[in-house]
Amino acid sequence: MPDARRFVELQGPLRTYRGGELPSVTIAYETWGELRGRGDNALLLFTGLSPSAHAASSAADPSPGWWEYMIGPGKPIDTERFFVIAINSLGSCFGSTGPASINPETGQAYRLDFPKLSVEDIAAAARGACLALGIDHVHTVAGCSLGGMDVLAYGMMYPGTYRDLISISAAANATPFAIALRSIQREAIRADPAWAGGNYAPGNGPKDGMRIARQLGILTYRSPEEWLQRFDRERIEGADAQRDPFATAFQVQSYMDANARKFAERFDANCYLYLSQTMDLFDVADHGGGNPEAGMRQVDARRALVAGVTTDWLYPLWQQHQLAELLAHAGASVSYHELESIQGHDAFLIDKDRFGPMVAEFLAGMPRG
């Protein structure tokens, strides 16, 4: 398997935001383009909950990345201008230190001994990785979904070390509805006996629980409108002849099931639990003594792009609007976009015709047309 990942060790232990400590931290990352100076043209990219740092193809790994349409020579995030560094989140399972990594103090995987993980820790680990690579200051910090929350945390924690921010389909905090949705996913994983309190053997975890969690994730990340267009009530062949009275009968079920099975093989369950919870806990207000305006005033971005999608019910438009206002109050020049994609929360992965030009325009720094 081609692999474009590189790895960097953070200098010293990482004290986590909610009172834990990691003695050593490795961060996996990928880069595209050429670094100028100590970061003048760097774009630091955070990911959503589940992707790796493989955001785009490269000579070292020609397989398409999760934001393939967005990143590359001549693309909206133009790697002929920008040095892009994508970070695999702290707590994930694609090369960065996480609950599935070996705890150097015990020689065993951390599992639930991993300290409580916060969005702030993901941001801090990325900052540490940049510093270890000699990047003091970046041009833009960008991210979508969880990655957008990482951007906000980074902005509040490290003023003076970036110029602009891009937050797509994120929010200043999670609604109780989003918390409930993720909470059910975590319950499904924990209720699977194969989870074994987190102590499953590597590769042998709660596949059923992960499958159900992912199915609910998929449902959450898209929109009813998209399902209707894609699947309507199409049946799968032979559905009525199956002996199992509750067998899959509709195409939409078949699609979700296939996707969820793949995911359950690919993603570590404990990592999923930790990363999922970070989104519930994150709150801009925590950085301002309970006041979101005061929290966001820690940000000193020159410009900010805030974008969301009409069909996103995980981080709905009113939260995008709130976020844009908070950033404007903090003094940033905010470019705010409500996009009419039908793909819901995950539209940024798919709807290149809406997202591409928007990001290109923001990074060009001048309006089109």
Add this chain to the structure above:
Amino acid sequence: MPDARRFVELQGPLRTYRGGELPSVTIAYETWGELRGRGDNALLLFTGLSPSAHAASSAADPSPGWWEYMIGPGKPIDTERFFVIAINSLGSCFGSTGPASINPETGQAYRLDFPKLSVEDIAAAARGACLALGIDHVHTVAGCSLGGMDVLAYGMMYPGTYRDLISISAAANATPFAIALRSIQREAIRADPAWAGGNYAPGNGPKDGMRIARQLGILTYRSPEEWLQRFDRERIEGADAQRDPFATAFQVQSYMDANARKFAERFDANCYLYLSQTMDLFDVADHGGGNPEAGMRQVDARRALVAGVTTDWLYPLWQQHQLAELLAHAGASVSYHELESIQGHDAFLIDKDRFGPMVAEFLAGMPRG
């Protein structure tokens, strides 16, 4: 425990809609008011997926029913005028024959030997119960959610035996999104090892799976707006001190969990699976050779009330509108209402100020104000 239920045996076996047969069927029901003639003032009421026939209190059972505000003397469904008969659905576990009932041919519970269940079977069993009770014709057939689908099936299957129909928060068929949501619930139950392929001992079923299914149900039945008003991001006390790193931290989680635990004790898992699936399978078009207009033309209601809620994403407004149009094309005089409740799909249970006057007005047969 006071119990107002009565039971009726259907005459002869019930051939089910999708090719099975039940040798004998018992239907549990409750009634309020006095029957006139052979049903001139009868209102036949179907329930949603999970309630029993206890729709309202009575002398025999003074505990509040699931539609307490709607049914009673002087209430919108006025039991001084109407004889109300509420049916526990075929397939349920509150007195009517279902997967948890004893199969007379084996002496064991049916479990998965219960034939595939359809909305049409619930309607047929209710029709059989009415006939067995000497009720040939009813004034109004009413129901909400699954109960509304039962109303549509009844309307198509038994023209000439009713005058008016009331369908609240139902639809002519389920969207792929609704199918997916229910499919995940069923997966969660089936993935629980305690389900044991349906062969759990009575009272000892898949509690974890049912809990997760119900949590997802609760989420589905309400709206993000309501969660925000009720819970916002309120924490539960002592959340940070808990040893379990994924313990319940927010009020919304605590609420869902408590509700789901109660439900898991109360409802039989196999019954849930069967009833849940009926909503996926139902399609008005099946009664018209694939054409919904042709299907609905079987209905000969004089008047129909169709109502839905702006915040219902299980049976969204566009489906209510579609249903109203189908019934109007079928010749019914349709009273159509889009209600701005924030309680989502389940608003009919709670929002008495919007639903009460609407139903009262329809049953009075004349506009108010």
